[in-house]
Amino acid sequence: MTQVLNAAVREAGLPGHWPWRVEVRPRRRTLGLDVLPDGTIVIAVPTRITPDELTNALQDRRLWLARAIRRRAELAADHPAKELVDGEGFTYLGRHYRLLRVAAPATPVRLRGGWLQLSSEAxxxxxxxxxxxxxxxxxxxxxxxxxxxxxxxxxxxxxxxxxxxxxxxxxxxxxxxxxxxxxxxxxxxxxxxxxxxxxxxxxxxxxxxxxxxxxxxxxxxxxxxxxxxxxxxxxxxxxxxx
Ligand SMILES: [Zn+2]
CATH class of the missing domain: 3.30.2010.10 (Metalloproteases ("zincins"), catalytic domain)
Structure with missing residues (x-):
């Protein structure tokens, strides 16, 4: 079955640099698409889907896929890495706080007066x-x-x-x-x-x-x-x- 489905995906003519894989999910009733953080498209198909249905569904959702793939790539590129040193910025409910390492506080992390206090142990x-x-x-x-x-x-x-x-x-x-x-x-x-x-x-x-x-x-x-x-x-x- 998987070989038939793989052929149906290739028939849809998605760009060659889009990695994908087909997963048959007996409990699904409709086609599901997901783009993993590494850009792989997971095509989750119900058992009873026909090759034509799969090809058509992928062609219909090609634009959606292009957008999802672009968004994944942007997400991966922009998220910052933090250094856990005094002054590093953190956001909570849209407000900005600076990190302050403190020795032996009551809790490992707490907000206090514009600071995000972090235990020196944490x-x-x-x-x-x-x-x-x-x-x-x-x-x-x-x-x-x-x-x-x-x-x-x-x-x-x-x-x-x-x-x-x-x-x-x-x-x-x-x-x-x-x-x-x-x-x-x-x-x-x-x-x-x-x-x-x-x-x-x-x-x-x-x-x-x-x-x-x-x-x-x-x-x-x-x-x-x-x-x-x-x-x-x-x-x-x-x-x-x-
Ligand atoms: Zn949603």
């Missing part, structure tokens, strides 16, 4: 865990607050590392957010939240998805443009060694 993992915990509280509250306006039951919220994605739906109906989102300003966090909540009703980025997104958040298009810019500058956890 490092990148503790900062990430701090963002994750803050994100869990903030995003859980925002999901609860937006769910009614989107017309869904508030789902369970998970905050973790999602590689290059801000949010996604999990198979069990939860929504997951990247720990790095909590660096973004509150209005961009709301965009990420509403986007995932609308996905609970409409899985794909089709017209119905846009319609519902714009009803819930009329300024969504402007926020998306800002997320594209500001999101690229978020810290994704890379620490530069001195």
């Amino acid at each position: 490092g990148g993992p503790e900062i990430i865990e701090w963002y994750r915990t803050r994100g869990q509280a903030w995003l859980t509250e925002r999901v609860r607050s937006w769910a009614g306006r989107v017309g869904v039951e508030p789902p369970h919220v998970v905050v973790r590392d999602l590689a290059t994605r801000w949010g996604l739906r999990t198979r069990d109906g939860s929504v997951a957010f990247h720990w790095a989102t909590i660096q973004l300003p509150p209005d961009l966090l709301d965009l990420v939240v509403v986007h995932e909540l609308v996905h609970l009703v409409v899985p794909r980025h089709d017209e119905e998805f846009r319609r519902r997104l714009m009803i819930a958040l009329p300024e969504a298009a402007a926020l998306e443009a800002r997320l594209g810019e500001e999101g690229r500058r978020a810290w994704m956890g890379t620490v530069r060694d001195l």
Whole structure:
């Protein structure tokens, strides 16, 4: 089967420098496309897809793929690496803080008077865990607050590392957010939240998805443009060694 499907993908005539692989997923009902951080396109297909359907679906979504690949490349290029030294800049809810190493504080990481205080014993993992915990509280509250306006039951919220994605739906109906989102300003966090909540009703980025997104958040298009810019500058956890 895989050979037939591989031939169907080649038939779609995607650019030769786009790496891809086909994964057959018995539980899927529709074609799924994802672009991994390294640029590989994962083509997830349901068992009963025909070669023609696969070829056509890929041709239909070629523009979307080109955009997704470009975005991945930009993301990879822009995210800063941080040095964990006094004065290094960190962002929390869109505000800027300077790092200050302190000896034996009560907690490994805390905000105090414009400083992000980090224990001299702690490092990148503790900062990430701090963002994750803050994100869990903030995003859980925002999901609860937006769910009614989107017309869904508030789902369970998970905050973790999602590689290059801000949010996604999990198979069990939860929504997951990247720990790095909590660096973004509150209005961009709301965009990420509403986007995932609308996905609970409409899985794909089709017209119905846009319609519902714009009803819930009329300024969504402007926020998306800002997320594209500001999101690229978020810290994704890379620490530069001195
Ligand atoms: Zn989406």
